[in-house]
Amino acid sequence: MPREGSNRSATASGRIGHSAATRAHTDESVNEGSPQWPVMSHQLPDVQATRPDVQIGLSRVGVTGVEKLVKLDRDGRRPLILLPVFEVFVDLPQGRKGIDMSRNMQVIDETLEAATAEPAYRLEDICHDAAERLLQKHEYTSTATVEMTAELIIREETPASGLATQQSIDVIAAATATDEGTAAKIGAEVTGMTVCPCSQGMSESRAREVLAGLDVDRATVDAFLEEVPQPGHSQRGHAQLSVETEGVPPVDLIELVDIARDAMSARIYNLAKRPDEDHMTYAAHQNARFVEDCVRAMADGVVTRLPELPDQAVIHMQQSNDESIHQHNAHAEREVSMAVLRTEVAEG
Numbered sequence: 329m330p331r332e333g334s335n336r337s338a339t340a341s342g343r344i345g346h347s348a349a350t351r352a353h354t355d356e357s358v359n360e361g362s363p364q365w366p367v368m369s370h371q372l373p374d375v376q377a378t379r380p381d382v383q384i385g386l387s388r389v390g391v392t393g394v395e396k397l398v399k400l401d402r403d404g405r406r407p408l409i410l411l412p413v414f415e416v417f418v419d420l421p422q423g424r425k426g427i428d429m430s431r432n433m434q435v436i437d438e439t440l441e442a443a444t445a446e447p448a449y450r451l452e453d454i455c456h457d458a459a460e461r462l463l464q465k466h467e468y469t470s471t472a473t474v475e476m477t478a479e480l481i482i483r484e485e486t487p488a489s490g491l492a493t494q495q496s497i498d499v500i501a502a503a504t505a506t507d508e509g510t511a512a513k514i515g516a517e518v519t520g521m522t523v524c525p526c527s528q529g530m531s532e533s534r535a536r537e538v539l540a541g542l543d544v545d546r547a548t549v550d551a552f553l554e555e556v557p558q559p560g561h562s563q564r565g566h567a568q569l570s571v572e573t574e575g576v577p578p579v580d581l582i583e584l585v586d587i588a589r590d591a592m593s594a595r596i597y598n599l600a601k602r603p604d605e606d607h608m609t610y611a612a613h614q615n616a617r618f619v620e621d622c623v624r625a626m627a628d629g630v631v632t633r634l635p636e637l638p639d640q641a642v643i644h645m646q647q648s649n650d651e652s653i654h655q656h657n658a659h660a661e662r663e664v665s666m667a668v669l670r671t672e673v674a675e676g
Contacts, residue, residue: 378424378425379423379424379425383422383423384422385419385420385421385422386419386420387419387471388417388418388419388473389417389418389419389420389426389427390415390416390417390418390427390436390473391415391416391433391436392415392416393413393415394413394414394415394416394436394437394440395411395412395413395414396411396412396414396440396441396444397409397410397411397444398410398411398412398444398448398451398454398478399444399448400448400449400450400451401447401448401449402449403449408480410451410478410479410480410499411478411479412451412476412477412478412499412501413476413477413478414440414458414474414475414476415473415474415475415476416436416439416440416458416462416472416473416474416475417472417473417475418462418463418466418469418471418472418473419469419470419471420468420469421468421469424468427466427469436462439458439461439462439465440458442457442461443457443458443461450514450576450581451476451478451499451501451514451581452501452502452503452512452513452514452576452577453512453576454476454501455474455475455476455501455502455503455512456503456505456510456512456575456576458474458503459472459473459474459503459504459505459510460472460503460505460510462474462505463505463506463507470506470507471504471505471506472504472505472506473502473503473504473505474502474503475500475501475502476499476500476501476502477498477499477500477501478498478499478501479496479497479498479499480496480497480498480499480516480581481494481495481496481497482494482495482497482582482585484597486597486599486600486601486604487595487597487604487607487608487611488601488603488604488606488607489601489603489604491599491601491604493597493598493599494598495597495598496598497516497517497518497585498516498517498518499514499515499516499581500513500514500515500516500517500568500570501513501514501515502572509574509575510574510575511572511573511574511575512572512573512575512576512577513570513571513572513577513642514570514571514577514579514581514584515568515569515570515571515584515644516568516569516570516581516584516585516588517566517567517568517588518566518567518568518585518588518589519564519565519566519567519596520564520565520567520589520591520592520593520594520595520596521562521563521564521565521592521593521594521595521596521608521612522562522563522565522592522593522612522616522617522618522619522622522649523560523561523562523563523593523612523613523615523616523617524560524561524562524563524616524618525560525616525617525618525621526560526618527559527560527561527653528557528558528559528560528613528616529560531558531559531560532553532558534558535549535553535558536549536553539552557610557613557614557616558613559613560613560616561651561652561653562593562612562652563649563650563651563652563658564596564649564650565592565593565619565622565647565648565649565650566647566648566649566650567588567589567591567592567622567626567645567646567647568588568644568645568646568647569584569587569588569591569626569630569643569644569645569646570584570643570644571584571630571634571637571641571642571643571644572641572642572644573637573638573640573641573642574640577637577641578636578637578638579634579636579637583633583634586633587626587629587630587633587634588626590625590629591622591623591625591626591629591647592617592622592625592647593611593612593613593615593616593617594608594609594611594612594615595608595611596608618658619647619648619649619658619659619660620647620660622647622649622660623645623646623647623660623661623662626645626647627643627645627662627664627669627672627673628673630643630645630666630669631669631670631673631674637666638666639665639666639667639670640665640666640667641665641666642663642664642665642666643662643663643664643665643666643669644661644662644663645661645662645663646659646660646661646662647659647660647661
């Protein structure tokens with residue numbers, strides 16, 4: 329698709345300058361005594377197009393913190409209204425000083441307005457469209473990137489009491505457009521609960537010693553500990569899972585959310601009555617997991633539950649746990665192609 333030329337605004341700028349000067353002259357006779365600002369009678373130099381003192385290229389130049397209202401249609405159901413925050417970048421060649429930041433913001437704003445004004449069903453579609461529009465509008469760039477984060481509220485029920493509640497999900501979407509094509513990414517970050525297997529193992533050893541001292545036979549001890557998991561220190565976990573493919577990823581966002589939540593020891597809920605608290609605590613201690621285990625559980629979930637993903641898809645899995653008894657936190661992650669992930673999970 330042909331790019332728009334860089335001199336397209338020169339004539340318009342001249343007309344605007346002439347019109348402003350005419351209005352200033354007219355207003356002077358009407359508002360005598362009011363301060364008059366000097367009017368530019370010539371086109372300002374395009375400093376950004378000049379050569380920089382140090383001629384090196386830059387991989388990402390743009391704007392961050394751009395908020396836009398987005399409506400996602402849902403096939404007859406009530407649409408989702410979100411307020412995402414966008415980050416928009418282009419690359420800059422070594423022979424150009426800048427990207428025309430003030431004028432570029434107008435281009436970016438118009439691009440996001442156009443992308444968000446049309447009916448959309450997925451956030452990654454919006455990023456994909458916006459990145460391609462930006463690439464068309466910047467004749468000097470070879471890469472355009474649009475990144476977006478938003479808070480999504482989903483409705484669900486508490487696990488034991490069955491009460492209606494809501495859960496907050498951080499959604500991640502992005503797209504990068506080049507002359508070779510456009511890759512898009514969709515993902516989510518969710519919170520959950522994890523229990524340390526090592527801490528739990530020490531508690532179980534103590535319980536065995538105490539029960540043996542009370543003359544409880546080994547079979548009874550084993551049966552008891554199987555039904556009543558011993559305490560271990562817990563953490564609030566933050567799981568992040570995303571999928572990137574050429575074009576738009578063939579994956580449902582809520583499926584990614586479910587895989588990430590189920591990879592931790594237990595799900596947590598915004599509302600929790602006493603039966604719900606008991607359910608979450610018991611479930612987490614029955615399923616104690618290290619931070620590394622959570623990433624591996626995500627990997628298994630992706631392979632098992634997303635068989636339609638192409639081998640070239642890039643999967644990013646990340647788990648961070650807020651430690652309760654340490655002053656540090658725990659972290660693990662993996663980025664891998666779907667083909668490699670399938671092989672490793674099958675071999676494991």
